[in-house]
Amino acid sequence: MRIAPLRSLAERYAAPVPRYTSYPTAPHFHDGIGPREAAAWMSELPKGSNLSLYVHIPFCRALCWYCGCTTTVANSPQPVAAYLQTLETEMTHAAALVPADHRVSHLHWGGGSPNTLVAADIVALADRTRELFNVDDAAEFAVEIDPRFMDRDRVAAFRQAGVNRVSIGVQDFDPKVQAAINRHQSYELTARVVAMLCEVGIPSLNIDLVYGLPGQTQASVARTLDQVLKLDPDRVAVFGYAHLPERIRHQRLIDTSALAGPGDRLGQANRISRKLLAHGYVRVGLDHFAKPSDPLAAGPLGRNFQGYTTDTADALIGFGASAISRLPQGFTQNAPRVPDYTSRIASRRLATARGFAFSSEDRIRGYVIERLMCDLTFSETDLRARFGAAEAQSLIDDAQLLIESDQDGLIEPTPDGFRVSEGGRPFVRSICACFDSYLGQSAARHAAGV
Numbered sequence: 275m276r277i278a279p280l281r282s283l284a285e286r287y288a289a290p291v292p293r294y295t296s297y298p299t300a301p302h303f304h305d306g307i308g309p310r311e312a313a314a315w316m317s318e319l320p321k322g323s324n325l326s327l328y329v330h331i332p333f334c335r336a337l338c339w340y341c342g343c344t345t346t347v348a349n350s351p352q353p354v355a356a357y358l359q360t361l362e363t364e365m366t367h368a369a370a371l372v373p374a375d376h377r378v379s380h381l382h383w384g385g386g387s388p389n390t391l392v393a394a395d396i397v398a399l400a401d402r403t404r405e406l407f408n409v410d411d412a413a414e415f416a417v418e419i420d421p422r423f424m425d426r427d428r429v430a431a432f433r434q435a436g437v438n439r440v441s442i443g444v445q446d447f448d449p450k451v452q453a454a455i456n457r458h459q460s461y462e463l464t465a466r467v468v469a470m471l472c473e474v475g476i477p478s479l480n481i482d483l484v485y486g487l488p489g490q491t492q493a494s495v496a497r498t499l500d501q502v503l504k505l506d507p508d509r510v511a512v513f514g515y516a517h518l519p520e521r522i523r524h525q526r527l528i529d530t531s532a533l534a535g536p537g538d539r540l541g542q543a544n545r546i547s548r549k550l551l552a553h554g555y556v557r558v559g560l561d562h563f564a565k566p567s568d569p570l571a572a573g574p575l576g577r578n579f580q581g582y583t584t585d586t587a588d589a590l591i592g593f594g595a596s597a598i599s600r601l602p603q604g605f606t607q608n609a610p611r612v613p614d615y616t617s618r619i620a621s622r623r624l625a626t627a628r629g630f631a632f633s634s635e636d637r638i639r640g641y642v643i644e645r646l647m648c649d650l651t652f653s654e655t656d657l658r659a660r661f662g663a664a665e666a667q668s669l670i671d672d673a674q675l676l677i678e679s680d681q682d683g684l685i686e687p688t689p690d691g692f693r694v695s696e697g698g699r700p701f702v703r704s705i706c707a708c709f710d711s712y713l714g715q716s717a718a719r720h721a722a723g724v
């Protein structure tokens with residue numbers, strides 16, 4: 275089938291769809307799941323479970339106007355110190371619930387900006403985590419940082435803490451774009467931070483970029499990418515700007531008239547990806563790129579709340595305000611605002627405010643959506659082998675309907691199901707949405723599909 279022109283496809287598929295970092299997606303979590311379920315689900319984890327731990331640090335030194343993350347500006351050390359104490363109470367309680375012989379293979383600190391913590395706190399939090407949990411010596415330990423507020427002491431502290439992957443926020447190097455998003459960050463400053471991280475031997479660096487920001491053009495994102503390539507990152511994440519001013523107040527400071535339409539957004543994304551591929555990076559899932567030697571390129575690939583991952587742990591346990599856990603029985607999420615999180619930990623020692631218990635249909639739909647987001651394929655054989663022929667049948671019927679109704683060449687039938695075509699790749703979230711039986715059942719707003 276011939277693919278329709280990408281620009282008109284972009285307009286047709288611009289309707290809002292989730293990013294599918296989970297299924298069901300977070301807007302469907304409800305308050306029928308609380309600390310009691312979270313405690314029961316953690317204590318029911320099988321002996322010897324392999325765990326992944328996520329710690330959310332909801333603080334930044336300054337607010338970027340485009341930011342969609344759960345964070346606040348911390349102007350003094352006091353709220354951060356108080357938060358770290360609460361975090362320790364939560365982690366201590368959870369450590370007593372999980373099986374004693376668990377092992378932790380992945381640690382991830384996200385935010386916000388974990389480098390808001392001072393060096394001594396970085397080391398203390400990592401040490402306490404190792405006292406409470408059985409963290410493998412070879413565990414992957416990733417941290418997200420805002421390079422504008424990084425110094426030698428913090429770099430040394432992250433290394434001492436055992437961090438072996440650092441994700442650096444760049445977004446865009448064009449001063450005009452930076453002014454429009456309230457994030458001033460020169461190439462030179464970023465290069466100095468990269469050099470410091472390399473000097474102490476952090477083995478893996480990721481850089482985050484965003485397209486679709488105010489004032490960006492295909493030419494300007496290409497210039498930013500030229501500078502990023504000089505920094506030689508192992509991975510590059512390329513996110514489409516999610517503009518949700520109804521929900522995120524500070525995004526109202528963004529000049530909407532300077533935002534690109536769906537066709538131009540797609541043009542910017544394509545320009546970045548063509549350049550990265552030409553420089554030898556391989557595409558990973560929808561929006562990540564990695565050097566061929568990087569474990570993310572080798573797979574197997576999974577998807578979680580931080581995006582694409584090589585993490586195959588049995589459960590993900592999230593700590594801190596807004597953090598989400600994925601347990602075999604379902605998802606749990608902590609209260610998003612720090613005061614609410616703090617008072618819940620003080621009274622109940624867990625801060626679960628909502629969650630979702632999986633049905634057997636949720637599991638199979640979640641699996642199909644994760645495989646589409648990661649491998650861009652739908653395999654009938656794999657589905658039958660994992661879930662049984664009877665359970666798999668309704669999804670196989672859905673896939674058949676999709677193949678028959680695809681007028682745009684977004685998917686290609688295979689002897690065993692279908693794969694997303696090269697032209698359909700930018701629209702994979704819209705393809706996933708066809709398997710989402712909850713879509714449209716909540717008042718949640720999602721960002722544009724392209």
Ligand SMILES: C[S@@+](CC[C@H](N)C(=O)[O-])C[C@H]1O[C@@H](n2cnc3c(N)ncnc32)[C@H](O)[C@@H]1O
Nearest residue numbers: 340341342343385386419420443482513515516
């Ligand atoms: C939690 S932030 C952590 C990075 C660090 N705080 C920084 O900004 O340098 C992770 C990434 O999310 C992305 N991001 C934040 N808000 C976004 C939005 N509204 N749309 C798309 N991506 C966004 C940015 O690329 C950012 O680097």
Ligand code: SF4
Nearest residue numbers: 334337338341386420
């Ligand atoms: S993008 Fe990063 S530094 Fe900027 S406000 Fe969001 S979390 Fe903080």
